[in-house]
Amino acid sequence: MTTQRLTQAYRQTPWRTQFQWIGLFLLGLILLATVAGIYLSVSAGAAAVGREIQQLEYEREMMAREIADKRTLLAQLTSTGQMSKRAGELGYESIQPGAAQYMVIPGFIPRQPASLVTSSTYNAYQSSLVEPRYTQSLLEWITEQFITFQNN
């Protein structure tokens, strides 16, 4: 009897229990919606950045082509044929070999053969821009960690 009374005293009313269940369900729903919203936001951002990277890569490729094109154009404009034509138009004449006189100019430094290397170009193509953490799956990451752990 006493037990029954105690149970009755602490038992929730049915409507209260229902509200609690509904509340819990709604909480779960909100959590789910929040996670879905975050996921959507992140993946949409990643997609936008991905497209941007593609665009930038395309632009870089295009610019590299244009640089090569301009370099070739410059070489065409300064080619031996063009230069002698321009010199002729400016009134210059080719010197007759016998008419050339050798002059000693103190301090004259003769030109040096071409060096086409700049320090910035060395190792420019060594590494990938995208680190593995951005491309590997969870399983691949775990495997990698496992192998690293084993090797250590």
Place this chain on the structure above:
Amino acid sequence: MTERVFTSRYKVIGIIFLVVGAVILIQMFRLQTSASAKALLKASERYAGVQRLVYPDRGNIYDRWGHLLAGDQQVYEVGINLQASNRDPETLATILQAVLNMDYATVLEDAKMPYVEGKSEYIVVTDFVSADKINALAELKQRYADLPAVKGQTNPSLEGLEWNGHRVRNYPESTLASNILGFFAYGERDSARGYFGIEEKYNDLLSGVPKQVFIPSDPHQMYDIPDMPPGTSLVLTIDRSIQASVENTLARHIKKTKAKSATIVVEDPETGEILALASYPQMNLNEYWRYKEIYPNASSFDRAVSSVYEPGSVFKVLTMAAALDSGAVTPDTVFVDTGTFEVGGYTIYNWDSGAWGPQTMLGCMQHSLNVCLSWVSSQIGAETFYNYLQAFGFGRPTGIDLAGEAYYPLRRPGDAQWFDVDLATNSFGQGIAVTPMQMIMAISAVANEGKMMAPHIVRSMVDNGRQYDVTPQVVGNPIRPETALVETEMLSTTLEEESSVALVPGYRLAGKTGTAEIATEYGYTSYLTNASFVGWGPVDDPKFLVYIWLEEPKNNSWGSIVAAPVFAEVVKNLVVLMNIPPDDVRLQLANQ
């Protein structure tokens, strides 16, 4: 009773759900593992992205001072996007006909092609269009797009017209050094490669290593187009100015002598670096597809390395070198020239069929006496003579870094094709076939105090931001330094004493002419000759070695008349372009 009925109904419903669930699971498993599913999966992979073979940019080619000789130019592929909703085939055909000079009917047919997803989405109408034409198309496309819409009227449109840039090989100097460079046949697109010269020899290095890349369609997926280094760039040993000067001289003398072809090679005998190499005919490398019209035989692209010929008396330089080095003769050895020399049942005559009487070796070389040199070779002895020729590099390629190098096997005593008379005829450069490059390499030993240098044309390679210089290689010491100096002195004196047209005021030079009869099906003919000249200087410190070969000159058949002036002209320009002071100034500077 009611409770039992409910229980049994629940059980039935439960069993039905279980069975349906199990059937669904089984069906799912079946679908997943069926052949169709595998095919579907494979098909879906096709749309997941594309496998693209990414080619690195082809390496450039420069002359020794860094002037670009082969680079890249941007051109465009023009196509029609068949998915474009507002496609106007008639306008597309009209504009492409007007701007790109294309056939109206063909373009119209292409432009009318229906869009079929996955099958017919984009059609290429032309390729290799220049930037100015593309600019004209872009302007027209924009102008049509800006036309105000009029109700009930369709505006003309270039909707769907697209273009994509890509690289093609370009040679800014057009014909300059064409025999050296070869060409890259870019029209073959993915299977394109270099042909002839440097482009073929170094094709793999210039091309770099292509990489297979998977590009996903899904933009969420991360992918990385590898940042590929371009192919190796090459810096050649040639000097653009010297090359141009040599080519001008070549063209002038081809016209003057009406020779069938001609070749000039200029080398630095101390290093083996080729400073210029020109062979007639030449071609505009930017129109490489015409090469078959210009060179019916592949060997005529670069005669300096791909054509063998009987060099004639220039070969006497090597016979005399062997004789002096082996001790068979000295410069003062006297030979009484009776005008004939009998060997192996044949009689050898001089170029003028005359008898020149007592002659020192200097006189033999000065008058280019075949009879004397035949005697000299007999004094050397066949075995020793051919050992020297082998040491000079004959019978094998020089290894120069140009494609298509030819060589003719050296016939030696004991070979089925060798006869006693060959020793005599070989001594004056007949009955033996060589390339100009082999002659250059062999004679570099005489000009360079006995050290024979490997001829080469690449000075350095630029790869991944680093420049690697090619080290000059000594490929042999066929003669002693003293022999080389003595012979250089002899050949300098002979030029001076005969007041050769090869002489250049202010510079002491050594050299030798050569005139070789050409073998025809009726035997050797004196009216068809190969005229040659080899010379180097300044004799006390040689900076250049020049080899000239005129094939079948028409105005005169003698090397001393047609080839020697070419040498003089080349050298007169060389000393200016290479900043070589006249001997008196140089010695004065050295003594300061």
